Amino acid sequence: MEKMYKILCGRLFDGERTVLEERMEILTEGNRIRAVGRDLPCPEGTEIIDLSDATVTPGLMDAHTHMNFIEWKDFERTMLYQSPAWKGMAVLYNARKGLRRGFTAMRHCGTNSNDAYASIDAKRLINAGYFEGARLVIAPHYVTCSNSHGDISHRVAQNPALGEKLWRDYPGAGCGPYEFRDIVRTQIKYGADYIKIFANGGFTTPNDSPDDLTLCEDELKSIIDTAHQLKKKVTAHAYSTETIRLLVRLGIDGIEHGSLLDDPELIAEMEEKDVYLIPNFAAYDQIIFGTEELLKKMIPAMREKIPRYAERMLCSRELVMKSRLRIGYGTDFVMAHNCYESGYEFISWMKMGADPLRVLRAATSVNATILELPETGAVKPGYLADLAAWRRDLLHDPEALLDCAFVMKDGVIYPVEKSE
Numbered sequence: 001m002e003k004m005y006k007i008l009c010g011r012l013f014d015g016e017r018t019v020l021e022e023r024m025e026i027l028t029e030g031n032r033i034r035a036v037g038r039d040l041p042c043p044e045g046t047e048i049i050d051l052s053d054a055t056v057t058p059g060l061m062d063a064h065t066h067m068n069f070i071e072w073k074d075f076e077r078t079m080l081y082q083s084p085a086w087k088g089m090a091v092l093y094n095a096r097k098g099l100r101r102g103f104t105a106m107r108h109c110g111t112n113s114n115d116a117y118a119s120i121d122a123k124r125l126i127n128a129g130y131f132e133g134a135r136l137v138i139a140p141h142y143v144t145c146s147n148s149h150g151d152i153s154h155r156v157a158q159n160p161a162l163g164e165k166l167w168r169d170y171p172g173a174g175c176g177p178y179e180f181r182d183i184v185r186t187q188i189k190y191g192a193d194y195i196k197i198f199a200n201g202g203f204t205t206p207n208d209s210p211d212d213l214t215l216c217e218d219e220l221k222s223i224i225d226t227a228h229q230l231k232k233k234v235t236a237h238a239y240s241t242e243t244i245r246l247l248v249r250l251g252i253d254g255i256e257h258g259s260l261l262d263d264p265e266l267i268a269e270m271e272e273k274d275v276y277l278i279p280n281f282a283a284y285d286q287i288i289f290g291t292e293e294l295l296k297k298m299i300p301a302m303r304e305k306i307p308r309y310a311e312r313m314l315c316s317r318e319l320v321m322k323s324r325l326r327i328g329y330g331t332d333f334v335m336a337h338n339c340y341e342s343g344y345e346f347i348s349w350m351k352m353g354a355d356p357l358r359v360l361r362a363a364t365s366v367n368a369t370i371l372e373l374p375e376t377g378a379v380k381p382g383y384l385a386d387l388a389a390w391r392r393d394l395l396h397d398p399e400a401l402l403d404c405a406f407v408m409k410d411g412v413i414y415p416v417e418k419s420e
């Protein structure tokens with residue numbers, strides 16, 4: 001007989017509904033939820049887990065991470081100086097840290113490092129049970145053009161000879177629709193779960209702007225159509241309204257950041273077409289609410305760009321929060337926290353006055369659709385037994401997700417760690 005647990009929940013958030021239910025019970029058998037309710041049977045051999053002083057939720061999911069890095073303060077150096085093997089092991093390390101914080105799934109949004117296919121090996125090793133970690137959804141490399149935000153040679157822009165060497169060896173580097181068609185096929189051939197495009201410049205790269213469209217329309221079309229032909233979804237790092245409008249017209253599935261999106265009509269079109277948005281509020285808080293003191297510590301490209309964009313980003317947030325967009329929960333931590341500290345995103349939503357149950361739905365049932373992980377993100381009979389529990393008050397305490405009390409993935413209980 002498979003291992004059975006009966007979990008006594010002080011309160012239960014099921015991932016979908018807008019209520020917390022008191023004194024509920026969950027019965028798990030093997031890696032599945034068998035029953036949810038009150039006064040459930042307790043077959044012989046069932047182990048009781050008493051979480052009557054906590055709120056139980058589905059295991060949470062972070063839809064936007066970069067798991068090739070460990071210490072965020074070293075991220076620029078890691079990109080250039082650590083080997084592909086080191087970066088693959090970093091993915092395993094981060095998947096374990098994330099799981100122990102109550103995040104049972106993490107979506108890796110790629111890297112500009114050459115030969116980053118080891119991120120897919122990390123997923124395979126976790127799925128085979130050799131390592132402890134969150135479920136992973138992987139885009140190994142960004143699909144990107146020269147001088148885009150995903151172009152690693154920005155980091156050595158004062159040494160073009162070295163930059164060109166790095167650029168030409170990068171598996172996601174292309175130019176023109178035919179080359180991008182081949183790149184998408186190749187990424188999928190080697191195991192990419194989805195495709196991530198860099199459509200706009202960024203804040204940390206020196207010679208571009210978050211408003212610049214980097215790829216051309218025929219290139220974007222080729223990437224999106226080829227991925228869809230192979231039944232894979234496509235998401236794009238994109239900020240500006242003009243770029244997002246073009247991507248939506250070309251059939252993109254999702255947008256990462258969207259921080260300068262300021263057109264209510266385009267937002268309505270995205271709602272209608274069900275294009276999801278992962279806004280990464282916490283990562284951009286330092287840009288919007290950063291002090292002079294913080295600005296002084298930033299790299300020169302950030303210092304130069306931030307004052308020009310903060311106001312527009314704040315206006316965009318207000319529009320997005322009022323919308324009915326399918327908004328996912330994702331952190332994108334490379335410059336504020338280590339990538340597995342996914343609980344910090346909750347603080348940013350709560351500070352903006354978001355309904356906490358909307359945030360929790362984003363991190364569970366909504367993210368399950370974005371990560372394409374069926375039978376996860378909700379506490380329902382037949383679903384996978386991925387659960388977390390929290391002792392702090394999820395309805396009023398913005399830091400509640402920094403303090404995980406219990407985590408189960410695939411019916412197995414793992415140790416928990418507090419956020420740093």
Ligand SMILES: [Zn+2]
Binds near residue numbers: 064065066109332
């Ligand atoms: Zn990112």
